[in-house]
Amino acid sequence: MAGRYVYSFGRGRAEGHGGMKDLLGGKGAGLQEMTRIGLPVPAGFIISTVACVLYLKRGREALRRAIGREVERNLRRLERATGRRLGDERDPLLVSVRSGAARSMPGMMETILNLGLNDRTVRGLAERTGNERFAYDAYRRFLSAYGCVVFGVPRDPMEQFLRDAKTRLGVQEDTAVPVEALRTICRQLQTHIREVIGRPFPESVEEQLWGAIEAVFRSWMAEKAVTYRRVERISGLPGTAVSVVQMVFGNLGETSGTGVCFTRDPNTGEKTLYGDLLLNAQGEDVVAGIRTPMSLSEMRRRLPRAYKELDRVRTILERRFRDMQDLEFTVEEGRLYMLQCRTGKRSPRAAFRIARDLAKQGVITRAEAVGRVTPEDIERLFYPVLDPRVPRSEREARWLATGIGAVPGAATGEVALTARLAEKAAGAGRQVILVRRETSPEDVAGMHAAQGILTATGGKTSHAAVVARGWGKTCVVGCEELSIDEAEGTARIGRRTLRAGDLITLDGTGGAVYEGSIPLTRPALPEAYHDIMGWADSMRRLGVRANVDTPYDALKAVEMGAEGIGLCRTEHMFFDSEDRRLAIREMILAANVETRRSALARLLPFQRQDFEGIFEAMDGRPVTIRLLDPPLHEFLPHSEEEQRALAARLHLPIETVARRVEQLKEANPMLGHRGCRVCLTYPEILEMQVRAIIEAAVAVRRRGIKVLPEIMHPLIMDPKEFDQVARHTREVAGEVLGEHDMAIPYLVGTMIEVPRAALLAGAIGAAADFFSFGTNDLTQMTMALSRDDAGRFLPEYVDDRRLGILADDPFQTLDQEGVGQLVIWAIERGRAAHPGLKIGICGEHGGEARSVGFCHRAGMDYVSCSPYRIPIARLAAAQAAIESRSAGRAAATGARHRARPGGGDGRARSGNRAGGSGGRQRGRRHPVAQA
Ligand code: ADP
Numbered sequence: 049m050a051g052r053y054v055y056s057f058g059r060g061r062a063e064g065h066g067g068m069k070d071l072l073g074g075k076g077a078g079l080q081e082m083t084r085i086g087l088p089v090p091a092g093f094i095i096s097t098v099a100c101v102l103y104l105k106r107g108r109e110a111l112r113r114a115i116g117r118e119v120e121r122n123l124r125r126l127e128r129a130t131g132r133r134l135g136d137e138r139d140p141l142l143v144s145v146r147s148g149a150a151r152s153m154p155g156m157m158e159t160i161l162n163l164g165l166n167d168r169t170v171r172g173l174a175e176r177t178g179n180e181r182f183a184y185d186a187y188r189r190f191l192s193a194y195g196c197v198v199f200g201v202p203r204d205p206m207e208q209f210l211r212d213a214k215t216r217l218g219v220q221e222d223t224a225v226p227v228e229a230l231r232t233i234c235r236q237l238q239t240h241i242r243e244v245i246g247r248p249f250p251e252s253v254e255e256q257l258w259g260a261i262e263a264v265f266r267s268w269m270a271e272k273a274v275t276y277r278r279v280e281r282i283s284g285l286p287g288t289a290v291s292v293v294q295m296v297f298g299n300l301g302e303t304s305g306t307g308v309c310f311t312r313d314p315n316t317g318e319k320t321l322y323g324d325l326l327l328n329a330q331g332e333d334v335v336a337g338i339r340t341p342m343s344l345s346e347m348r349r350r351l352p353r354a355y356k357e358l359d360r361v362r363t364i365l366e367r368r369f370r371d372m373q374d375l376e377f378t379v380e381e382g383r384l385y386m387l388q389c390r391t392g393k394r395s396p397r398a399a400f401r402i403a404r405d406l407a408k409q410g411v412i413t414r415a416e417a418v419g420r421v422t423p424e425d426i427e428r429l430f431y432p433v434l435d436p437r438v439p440r441s442e443r444e445a446r447w448l449a450t451g452i453g454a455v456p457g458a459a460t461g462e463v464a465l466t467a468r469l470a471e472k473a474a475g476a477g478r479q480v481i482l483v484r485r486e487t488s489p490e491d492v493a494g495m496h497a498a499q500g501i502l503t504a505t506g507g508k509t510s511h512a513a514v515v516a517r518g519w520g521k522t523c524v525v526g527c528e529e530l531s532i533d534e535a536e537g538t539a540r541i542g543r544r545t546l547r548a549g550d551l552i553t554l555d556g557t558g559g560a561v562y563e564g565s566i567p568l569t570r571p572a573l574p575e576a577y578h579d580i581m582g583w584a585d586s587m588r589r590l591g592v593r594a595n596v597d598t599p600y601d602a603l604k605a606v607e608m609g610a611e612g613i614g615l616c617r618t619e620h621m622f623f624d625s626e627d628r629r630l631a632i633r634e635m636i637l638a639a640n641v642e643t644r645r646s647a648l649a650r651l652l653p654f655q656r657q658d659f660e661g662i663f664e665a666m667d668g669r670p671v672t673i674r675l676l677d678p679p680l681h682e683f684l685p686h687s688e689e690e691q692r693a694l695a696a697r698l699h700l701p702i703e704t705v706a707r708r709v710e711q712l713k714e715a716n717p718m719l720g721h722r723g724c725r726v727c728l729t730y731p732e733i734l735e736m737q738v739r740a741i742i743e744a745a746v747a748v749r750r751r752g753i754k755v756l757p758e759i760m761h762p763l764i765m766d767p768k769e770f771d772q773v774a775r776h777t778r779e780v781a782g783e784v785l786g787e788h789d790m791a792i793p794y795l796v797g798t799m800i801e802v803p804r805a806a807l808l809a810g811a812i813g814a815a816a817d818f819f820s821f822g823t824n825d826l827t828q829m830t831m832a833l834s835r836d837d838a839g840r841f842l843p844e845y846v847d848d849r850r851l852g853i854l855a856d857d858p859f860q861t862l863d864q865e866g867v868g869q870l871v872i873w874a875i876e877r878g879r880a881a882h883p884g885l886k887i888g889i890c891g892e893h894g895g896e897a898r899s900v901g902f903c904h905r906a907g908m909d910y911v912s913c914s915p916y917r918i919p920i921a922r923l924a925a926a927q928a929a930i931e932s933r934s935a936g937r938a939a940a941t942g943a944r945h946r947a948r949p950g951g952g953d954g955r956a957r958s959g960n961r962a963g964g965s966g967g968r969q970r971g972r973r974h975p976v977a978q979a
């Protein structure tokens with residue numbers, strides 16, 4: 049209805065419903081819906097967010113003109129419904145005036161209770177209830193809340209009156225303050241407010257009401273609310289609604305109380321009422337910690353009727369909202385009233401269990417259950433945590449400081465103040481925590497070696513945080529109490545001085561730093577995790593593989609759900625032992641082909657053995673093996689001392705070794721003599737590697753284990769390069785198979801990691817069996833960004849309060865807008881030239897949820913990522929499949945479908961940036977469609 053601002057509810061009739069969050073706020077929509085389905089809710093009305101916009105834009109007069117009559121009408125209606133009148137001196141109606149936007153912003157906006165009290169109505173209330181103490185308790189609460197919220201009178205001095213009275217009377221609890229004292233407090237409050245604002249506290253209840261409505265609207269723009277929205281990336285909401293609700297009283301005595309509860313345990317997900325009730329109290333008293341509330345099981349004993357009702361309400365609400373709810377309620381003389389419901393926040397563990405249980409109960413579908421858990425839930429499920437059996441007192445005794453928890457989980461180890469020392473200690477088998485003022489790319493090796501990272505500066509997107517998150521490594525940043533004296537080798541935290549080697553423990557979830565080592569546990573995966581992941585697997589189209597180089601990691605990957613290996617790097621194998629290192633170095637230093645071949649011949653058995661191990665571990669699943677990729681220079685010793693030793697072992701003059709190292713040095717090795725370029729110039733390297741792979745395949749096959757090798761050439765930039773290496777690969781493989789008289793299917797493919805290869809993907813694809821997008825290098829080369837150096841400025845690029853040029857770190861989340869274009873182009877050309885071309889991704893992005901969504905929409909066959917990211921990829925792949933299925937359905941039924949940021953139509957698009965809004969609501973669920 050045009051021009052409508054107010055929606056009433058009460059006595060089982062509601063003008064709004066639960067789908068109207070944008071208009072009525074979450075709280076308002078919830079009250080309407082609860083009324084509509086017959087739950088016990090006090091009556092009231094909601095003034096919509098449209099009125100908030102109007103007020104903030106055009107001010108008081110415009111607001112009154114627009115909504116005055118409607119508010120008046122609804123107030124009369126509320127008075128009829130309750131049988132009481134606002135301002136009635138004998139039996140006054142009291143209301144609460146409450147804030148509430150479409151998204152919950154706990155504690156950020158204002159609410160005023162007990163509105164309608166003045167010096168006359170308070171007496172009427174006392175008489176009607178026969179409880180004078182209650183009436184003045186409500187009055188003093190109202191005066192101080194109103195003074196603070198509407199007039200901006202500081203809260204603390206007002207609360208001091210009550211504290212003083214308690215001291216004077218020698219009582220502990222608010223409930224023990226007698227009526228005389230409360231009356232005095234009310235007078236003190238009135239005087240105090242009058243002094244501060246320069247006029248008397250309004251006795252007119254109409255004036256009170258409008259003052260409160262305006263104050264709630266204004267609280268939308270209060271600094272804390274604005275900041276909260278920025279930090280939580282809440283954008284696009286018009287404002288807050290105002291709910292005016294008949295008061296029900298939890299402070300009427302020992303059969304009344306105020307409570308909060310979850311319909312399931314938010315920590316475990318168990319189906320049990322979980323919450324607290326505080327008797328003879330009002331509103332936030334229950335969470336303010338003024339007295340210890342009682343558990344709901346005690347409520348069951350003390351207030352059985354209200355408890356039973358709450359239990360019934362729980363079931364109804366869960367069915368209605370199809371999720372666990374967070375409830376606020378009041379019991380007035382034994383009767384339950386519902387005051388708020390919303391979807392409850394929960395631990396990752398509970399997220400799995402609740403989603404699974406609701407699906408099993410038939411409340412939601414399995415696809416919805418899969419959509420209810422997030423990649424972050426999975427990530428957090430795997431982190432080691434502080435052992436909950438450690439008593440809290442012990443933890444508190446060890447507490448040193450609290451910074452910002454950047455990567456959840458916990459870690460314990462000895463303090464290392466430089467990356468080098470961290471590496472050294474870790475190399476010696478000790479657990480370390482790297483403690484730095486901040487980290488930089490030079491520290492990366494030390495960071496990797498550490499169990500956890502602690503920095504004095506930085507926020508959740510600092511270098512330390514970003515790098516640590518990539519590894520799932522516990523990290524606490526911005527610990528301001530920390531100062532480091534590198535020269536002294538000490539770190540001060542608060543009053544404690546730590547030296548290298550002292551033990552500390554980090555809790556990356558809460559950001560706390562503890563002295564000594566607190567035992568950690570790896571939480572066992574809950575049963576519900578396996579159920580949900582099983583459902584996810586049955587729904588996804590994308591395959592999920594792992595990037596692993598060793599049989600041990602391969603087994604771990606399979607355990608995490610890998611269906612193959614998408615990237616097995618062979619260069620790591622050359623560093624594995626002294627023998628291997630020596631052989632590869634000899635190969636590189638060889639003056640002629642013969643020497644090179646003989647060195648390679650010594651490497652071959654090592655490689656074959658490694659491949660056998662991996663094929664065995666993968667037990668018939670496909671294994672993509674990438675041939676030698678790094679520049680040869682990386683394998684050579686750089687210090688004179690090491691070069692001398694190498695020369696001696698190879699019976700070469702030191703000068704020869706030094707000269708060769710010098711010759712191989714490159715100004716820009718990333719763009720140098722590496723990847724397939726090495727195999728093209730030294731074909732004998734390719735021969736050795738392919739031989740090792742196929743011989744391993746033959747050996748494993750002879751043991752009755754199926755093998756599916758996929759040989760992959762890195763750094764291809766031209767179809768002719770690929771044609772040559774592929775032909776050579778097939779020749780060697782054919783030769784080996786011929787020697788053993790066996791036929792083993794194998795594939796020969798290429799990485800697409802050079803932009804030129806993506807551009808020429810048609811010609812390359814014609815000859816290739818598969819493509820695997822190496823999006824790390826593809827990103828570096830497309831964006832001219834070095835992963836190792838970008839840390840110096842990339843955070844500013846990504847921070848939308850600084851430069852805000854990129855929406856995300858392109859090394860974490862695939863840059864769909866740019867790099868994604870190349871990917872899509874290459875897939876289209878490749879498949880056009882070679883229908884059925886197998887296509888995957890093996891960059892870090894293969895384990896990042898939004899990038900996985902992109903890979904699904906781009907039509908890839910699989911993603912490949914490090915083992916511990918596999919569950920995330922499985923979930924993200926399932927969610928992407930579910931999403932495109934429902935998008936397809938919506939399109940088919942002709943329903944309007946708003947594309948999500950990032951595109952939901954198979955075409956990469958960075959929605960919010962393309963729109964130029966600069967807003968970053970990515971990853972958020974779209975607002976519930978209006979019914
Ligand atoms: P918040 O958004 O901060 O939770 P609310 O508007 O929900 O603020 O109000 C806070 C608390 O005040 C509620 O949880 C409830 O206990 C109490 N309250 C609000 N309205 C009423 C009412 N009409 N009757 C009794 N208590 C109320």
Ligand code: MG
Pocket residue numbers: 376388
């Ligand atoms: Mg509330």
Ligand code: MG
Pocket residue numbers: 677762763801822825
């Ligand atoms: Mg590469």
